Amino acid sequence: MAILTEREARRIVEAVMERASADDTIVSLVSREGGNTRFAGNGVTTSGEVANVELNVTSAFGSRIGSAQTNGIDDEAIAAVVARSEEAAGLAPEDPEYVPPLESADYPRPPAYFESTAAHGPAERAAAVAAAIGAATGPDATIAGFLENYGVAYATGNSRGVFGYFPMTWIEYTNTVRTPDGRGSGWAGVRLHDADELDAAGMARIAAEKALASRTVVPLEPGEYPVILEPVAAAVMAGALVGQMSARRAMEGRSYLSAPNGGTKLGERLLAPLVTIATDPLYGEAPGRAWAEEQLPARPTTWYREGRVESLQFDRFWAGRNDTQPVPGSTNLVMGGEERSLEELIRGTERAVLVTRFWYIRTLNPADLTLTGLTRDGTFWIEGGRITHAVNNFRWNDSPVRVFSGVEAMSRPARVADEDWVLSPSFVPAVRASRFRFASVSQAV
Amino acid sequence: MKRRTFLQSSAAVLGAVALPAPAAPPLPRDIRRWLEPDDRELADVALNAAARAGASYADIRISRHFDQQIRTRERRVEGMNDEITYGFGVRVLADGVWGFAASRIVAEDEVARVARAAVSQAKGNARIPHTPVDLAPVAAFPDAEWTTPHEKDPFEISVAEKVEFLLGINATALDRGADFATSSIVFQKQERFFASTEGSYIRQTFLRVFVPWEVTAVDSQAGRFASWEDIQANAGAGWEFVLAQDFPSQVARATELTREKLAAPTLDAPARKDLVLLPNHLWLTIHESVGHPTELDRALGYEANYAGTSFCTPDKLNALQYASEIVSFEAEKQEPHSLASVGWDDDGVPADRWLLVDGGLLVDFQTTRDQVHMIADQTRVTRSHGCSYGQNWSLVQFQRMPNVNLVPDPAGGSVEDLIAGIDDGLLIDTRGSYSIDQQRYNFQFAGQGTWEIKAGKRGRMLRDVAYQGNTVEFWNSCDGLGGPDTYEVYGSYYDGKGQPGQVNAVSHGCPPARFRQVNVLPAG
Numbered sequence: 001m002a003i004l005t006e007r008e009a010r011r012i013v014e015a016v017m018e019r020a021s022a023d024d025t026i027v028s029l030v031s032r033e034g035g036n037t038r039f040a041g042n043g044v045t046t047s048g049e050v051a052n053v054e055l056n057v058t059s060a061f062g063s064r065i066g067s068a069q070t071n072g073i074d075d076e077a078i079a080a081v082v083a084r085s086e087e088a089a090g091l092a093p094e095d096p097e098y099v100p101p102l103e104s105a106d107y108p109r110p111p112a113y114f115e116s117t118a119a120h121g122p123a124e125r126a127a128a129v130a131a132a133i134g135a136a137t138g139p140d141a142t143i144a145g146f147l148e149n150y151g152v153a154y155a156t157g158n159s160r161g162v163f164g165y166f167p168m169t170w171i172e173y174t175n176t177v178r179t180p181d182g183r184g185s186g187w188a189g190v191r192l193h194d195a196d197e198l199d200a201a202g203m204a205r206i207a208a209e210k211a212l213a214s215r216t217v218v219p220l221e222p223g224e225y226p227v228i229l230e231p232v233a234a235a236v237m238a239g240a241l242v243g244q245m246s247a248r249r250a251m252e253g254r255s256y257l258s259a260p261n262g263g264t265k266l267g268e269r270l271l272a273p274l275v276t277i278a279t280d281p282l283y284g285e286a287p288g289r290a291w292a293e294e295q296l297p298a299r300p301t302t303w304y305r306e307g308r309v310e311s312l313q314f315d316r317f318w319a320g321r322n323d324t325q326p327v328p329g330s331t332n333l334v335m336g337g338e339e340r341s342l343e344e345l346i347r348g349t350e351r352a353v354l355v356t357r358f359w360y361i362r363t364l365n366p367a368d369l370t371l372t373g374l375t376r377d378g379t380f381w382i383e384g385g386r387i388t389h390a391v392n393n394f395r396w397n398d399s400p401v402r403v404f405s406g407v408e409a410m411s412r413p414a415r416v417a418d419e420d421w422v423l424s425p426s427f428v429p430a431v432r433a434s435r436f437r438f439a440s441v442s443q444a445v
Numbered sequence: 446m447k448r449r450t451f452l453q454s455s456a457a458v459l460g461a462v463a464l465p466a467p468a469a470p471p472l473p474r475d476i477r478r479w480l481e482p483d484d485r486e487l488a489d490v491a492l493n494a495a496a497r498a499g500a501s502y503a504d505i506r507i508s509r510h511f512d513q514q515i516r517t518r519e520r521r522v523e524g525m526n527d528e529i530t531y532g533f534g535v536r537v538l539a540d541g542v543w544g545f546a547a548s549r550i551v552a553e554d555e556v557a558r559v560a561r562a563a564v565s566q567a568k569g570n571a572r573i574p575h576t577p578v579d580l581a582p583v584a585a586f587p588d589a590e591w592t593t594p595h596e597k598d599p600f601e602i603s604v605a606e607k608v609e610f611l612l613g614i615n616a617t618a619l620d621r622g623a624d625f626a627t628s629s630i631v632f633q634k635q636e637r638f639f640a641s642t643e644g645s646y647i648r649q650t651f652l653r654v655f656v657p658w659e660v661t662a663v664d665s666q667a668g669r670f671a672s673w674e675d676i677q678a679n680a681g682a683g684w685e686f687v688l689a690q691d692f693p694s695q696v697a698r699a700t701e702l703t704r705e706k707l708a709a710p711t712l713d714a715p716a717r718k719d720l721v722l723l724p725n726h727l728w729l730t731i732h733e734s735v736g737h738p739t740e741l742d743r744a745l746g747y748e749a750n751y752a753g754t755s756f757c758t759p760d761k762l763n764a765l766q767y768a769s770e771i772v773s774f775e776a777e778k779q780e781p782h783s784l785a786s787v788g789w790d791d792d793g794v795p796a797d798r799w800l801l802v803d804g805g806l807l808v809d810f811q812t813t814r815d816q817v818h819m820i821a822d823q824t825r826v827t828r829s830h831g832c833s834y835g836q837n838w839s840l841v842q843f844q845r846m847p848n849v850n851l852v853p854d855p856a857g858g859s860v861e862d863l864i865a866g867i868d869d870g871l872l873i874d875t876r877g878s879y880s881i882d883q884q885r886y887n888f889q890f891a892g893q894g895t896w897e898i899k900a901g902k903r904g905r906m907l908r909d910v911a912y913q914g915n916t917v918e919f920w921n922s923c924d925g926l927g928g929p930d931t932y933e934v935y936g937s938y939y940d941g942k943g944q945p946g947q948v949n950a951v952s953h954g955c956p957p958a959r960f961r962q963v964n965v966l967p968a969g
Contacts, residue, residue, distance in 0.1 A: 035566075038944050040747045043542075043575035047566050048945075050547040050839045052532065066604070069528035071549045084527055091604040093612075095521055122566045130573050144749035146944035174944075176750040187750075252625065253663040253670055260668040359753070360880040364891070364968045365909055367670060372889050372911070372968070374882045376753075395880070395887050395913065397968065439966070440913055443756070444884035 002118075002151070004031035004053070006165040009155035012055065012073050017159055019082045022059035022089060025159040026101050026295065030054040034150020034170075037125040041144065042137050044129065049122065057085040063098035064089050099294075099316045100160075107164040107297050110287035110331075117169035117195040118151040125149070128173070128200040136177050136204035141211055143204060145175030149195060156295050164297075166290040171195045174417050176377060177207040178445075179215055184390075185445050186210025187357050187377035189232070189417035191424055193287065210356060210378035213390060214445070220381065220391040220438075226352040227403075227436040228345060228382065232416040233355045235428040237400035238277055238335050239421045240361075240371060242303050245329070247312035247322070256369040256401060257309065264312060271307040272407040274338075278302040279330035286415055286427035288332030296328040303330075307405075330423055337413040337429030345411045345430055347385045352432060354380040354387060361421050369399045374442050393445070394438035406434035484648075487556050488640035491535050494557040496642060498564035500537035502580065504641040505560075506791065507533040507551060508838045511600055511634040517611040518627045519619060525604070532838040535560045539567035541577025545841040581817035581829045583794050585644030591788020593652040594781045595683030599632040602684045610687070611656075617693050618660040621700040624670075628658035630687070631938065633950075635837075645793040653784055653950055654686050655679035655938045660696065662703045671706040671908065673699040673893045677725060677876055677935040680782045680952070702894050702906070709908040715966040719870035719898070720912060721863045721959050724933035726892045727851070728953035729876040732937055734916040735767075735774050736849040736953065738885040739801045740832075740942075741810040745819065747844075752942045753883025756916065757807060762823040765807040768920035773852040774802040776811060778831055783848040783952035784936040785834075791842035794831035801849065805921070813844045836947040843943060850934075851955035857928030863959040866925060870898040871910065871965060876935075878911065878968070889913040891968055911968035919960060927956030 004012070013027045035049035055078070056069040066088025070081040125147050136143040149171040157163040174189030188206040192198055229237065250257035250264040257265045281288035281298035292298050294316050302310045311327055319326040346354065356378030364370040375393045382388065410429040418424040488505045495503035508531070515525040533556060534547035544567025546559045611628045618626035633653040640646045657676040664670070675695065680686045722730065737743065738757040746754055757765065768774075777798035778786050789795055792814045801809050809824050810816075813833040821827055835842035864872060873892035881888040891911040897904035936952035 036945055037570065039573075040749060041576075041745075044570035044573055045747055046543050046545060046841050046843060047570055048534075048545040048547065048841050049562060049566065050534075052530075052547075052549050052839055054530075056526070056528075065522070065525075067524070067526045069526055071530040071532065081529075088525060088527060088604050091608075092522055092525065093605075093608060097521060122569050126569045126573065133573065142746065142749075144746060146750055148945060174750055178746065178749055178754075185749075253665045253668065254625070254661055254672075258668060258670075261665050359883050362878045362880045364878050364911065366672075370968070372878065372880045374880070374887065376883055393882065395882070395889055397889075397966075439889075440887060440964070442882040442887040443915070444753070444882035444886050 003033050003153040003167060009153060009165050010163060013155060013157035013163060015078050016057055016082055019079050020059065020159060022061055022086050024060040024101050026058040027157045028056040029155040030152060032150055032152040034148065035122060035125065036146065036148035037129050038146050039129050039133070039144060042133050042142055047122065055081060057081050059085040059089040060098065061089050063095045064092045065095055065098060066092050097317045099320065101158040102162050102295050103160050105162045105164060105295060105297050107290040108281045109166055110281045110290055111284065112168040112193045112287040114169045114194040117149050117171045117193065120149045120171065120195045132175055132200040132204035135201035136208040140179055141177045141208050142180060143175055143177050147173045147200065154289065156291060158295065162295060164290055169193055171198055172418055173198055173200050173203055175204050175207050177204065177211040179211055183445060184211040184215035185377045186214060190415055191418045192415055214378055216390060217392050218381065218389045222394060222438045222440050224435050224437050226432065226434050228349060228352050228354045228430055228432045230342065230356050230430050231414045231428045232419055232422065233358050234431045235416045235426040236358050236361060236419060236421045237403055238333055238428055239423040239426065240369060240400045241404065242277055242330055242333055242423060244369065245303055245313040247314045248318045250312060256367065257312065266309050266312055268309055269307045270309060270401050271304055271404040273306045274407050274410060275304055275307050275404050276302065276336040277304045278334050279332055280334055281331050283332060283334050283427065286332050286334060286425040288425065292328030292331055296326055298328055298331045301327060333423040333426040333428065335413060335428045337410040340411055342411045342430045345409060345432060346382055346387065348409065349382050349385060349432055352382045353391065354382050364397060369401050370397060371399065372397045393442040395440045395442055396437055397439045398437040403433050403436055407431050408434055484638045485646060487551065487553060490553050491556040491560040492640060492642050494560040495535060495537045495564055498561045499568065500539045500564050502538040502642055503535060503560065504639060504793065505533055505535045506637060506639050506835065506838055508635060508637040510837050513600060513632045514629060515604065515607050515611060516629045517608070517615055519615055519625065520612060522608055530837065534835070534838045534841065535563045536841055537563045537567055538578055539564045540571035542567045542571040542575055543578060544570065547839045578815045579818045580814045581827060583792065583814060583829065586789065586793060587644055587646050589645065589647040589789060592650040593681045595652050597684040598652065599654055599684045600634055614658055614692050614696055617696045618700045621697050622704060623660040623700045624663045625661040628656065631655040639789065639791065639793055641793050647789045647793060649788050651681065651787065652683055653679065653681055654683065656687055656690065658696065660700050660703050662707050664707055669707060671703050673703045675699065675875060679784060679936045679938050681784050681786050682782050705906050706908045709906045711907055711909045712965060712967040715964060717962045718965050719867045719959065719961050720963050721860065721867065721870065721872045721898065721957060723860065723874050723957050724931065724955050725875045725935055726873050727955050727958055728935040729879055730890055731849060731851055731953045731955055733879060733881045734885060734888055734919070736846045738916065739810050740844060740846060741812050741816045741820065742844040744810060748942065751944050756884045756886050759820045759823060761807055762820065763806065763808060766805050766921065767802045767807045767917060768805040769923045770805045771854060771926055772802065772805050772920060772923050773800060774849055775799065775852055776801050776830065776847045776849050778847045780848055783934060784950035785846065785848045785952060790831040790833040791835050792829060792833040794829045794833065797831045799830055811844060811847060816844065834949055836949065840945065840947050845942065845949040846940060846951045848952045850953060851958065853929050853932045853956040854926040855929065857926045857956060859931060860927060860957045863925045863927065863957055864898055864903060865901040866959065867898045868900060872896045872898055872903055886915055888916065909968045911966055913964045913966060919963060922961045922963065923958055924961055925959035931956040
């Protein structure tokens, strides 16, 4: 078994259209196959392999819309899902915001499929995990982690003739090394398209180094400190900003991008001039997907340019209401950096808290995008251009708007793991920001 | 069906906590009256193929999942979906290590192929040094069946009726002055068939219903907005649960409170205050600060790379004063309408009920069959508590949270009685923002509504307030619980854990409770 080819996907989309009787029909098809290996305590705990498909049909009679989904793609399943979708549409009320599907679409073809990843099977996963365990462990360390890889084919089509297909592969590896006394913990991870780029043993060594270095903590009081956020922590901040670019929510007065009386902050400088954040489906280092929501072709959009809000996201209805063109959302996140390594960024820093990773982030105040969360798995103090010691973990309460308004320097961007709030794939630098509000001490290690 | 109906059955069973789980007598394997022959035969094909390939144990889950969502916003349907997924997963033990494989093609050749693939995978994993898996014994249930108690299958209610119901919720809010209103229904029906090489054949149907809603008020001139979100009206039940909730009055109250919140002051500065937490808020505090720390896999480091570990480790059994003496937490999977309730778990273990914290003392953990031996010396419990759950056929089962409940004070009073004992404090209503560290020490929670308590009386409303604390210190500061009449049950529909990530639905029952001298802070 393998993921659906373009020909197979097209045949399924056509089979849906042949059975459809609605005024308009939209199809979304996702075919996925892959496997994973999970490990803890220096041994494998669970593993899995699965192949599945999702066939989603949306039907519209006039402006009455219904939708249904199945994981069957034989004739009987296709007929049933079309019937369920059309039945739901027949029972739905008129939608005053209905916009008919696109008449045409020219989709980009992101370079995101790699045979190296598709061919990665249980034996390759077991070998990578064994290498990581070997690299990380000894009397002073215990490793837990996760390796998953899969191929996925996306197809979309509608009754007006639009059709798109693109395949992708993903491989994700994360690991946490802890010391047996419970005093040290370190983490490293990455999510890639190409398995050949993965160095699981290298990730294990980074995590082990952080775990051992974090065993002896010099307490640090809560307060406001300069920080260096490693790329995955910076990607959380960037993801939180870009996840809230909706023009509608801003104009409705319920977003951090709202201005009084139905206005928005479009054009305002909210972030430091160093900060530029964009999406670009064809970006070679971190390609995105071919289409965004509503079958809109994904396209390059700069959300923040040199700190200013340059674009807001418009869905098709809201664009029509406001006499503008739709602006599709992000299918990847690309943040510009500076030409230096993380080590060089540290060397140029007088004093700061170095944050490896965040945890359990939730919104505290959506009006200014204040979030709460914690640091985890490697929090260190930098003094005079070097890491001097580990510090305790913190709970923090701060807004990425405020944090990124204080960005002073950055490293080269890097691919990061798929953490909560990260828009995957993200290609983001480590950032040094002048201030970050650590609210209380977390005893957690 | 009220959320409070839990108590009558709960209190009756609490006394039976120390008893072993019921074990049905083995039945002859040819009793198949209720089974669809295909499922049973396919299961046997998979289990035999696994055994022939070298598995010492195997189970198969064949399941069909129906998920329906309808989302509305103001006076329109924003989206709907009606999803069916069908498939099977085979889990095997070979050379002392787990393997798992799954497929959407439920057919004889495929179940055999997938079973062999799972064994091959386990044997490959076994080349990495490991401690062999040790399964606690469980009786065989060769003819078992369980269905979530319900009156009306929500999938048999028309889309039109559901839409009308939701638009009615929104209309109530808009008519009362909300600027925006959203509401949704999320229904799940899962038909699950489990069979194992130990002779169990178990068919179950789970039904879950959930109606989240939110109202928002905007002061456009000032550029401010406030919301009231309710994402806890859920149960293992049918459409009758939805109809029994008094959404019109809840939404009308929330709309008025949201307007009030828009203009409310916040705290001047961080402080220490006494708290009264209402059940519709406290349940999530229990979930995060008691439910998760007492997951044994987390305590043993199996979740170290994702959900985290736990401050609460097995060496603290019968020694850690987790909470004040008035506090006991029970775990169960038996309450008929709680979200995690089942007849049997995904190890084939019958639903259990036991104490995690007894009179403030940590006494047990949440376990699956392969974990029991790890703490049996301390707990003297040799059975699994039945906490194995896989989200669906495509994801391997592992240890998930049962319903974890705070036992009310049999002599406890009302919310007003708890408030009366406070000179300077806060009353917090409904779950809001919540976050806790990966070892479950440091938490910060907020509600949708917060009021001052002054001299034993409820005072003015505040906005953007959170409380922050250390789990053990916080629970040891609890000096008042409501009585049985104040007990309510709420739940989390999407509790995440594991890699690859899986969701679990779980309920928590509790009375209101009072806590002394907790850190509170302006949040935002």
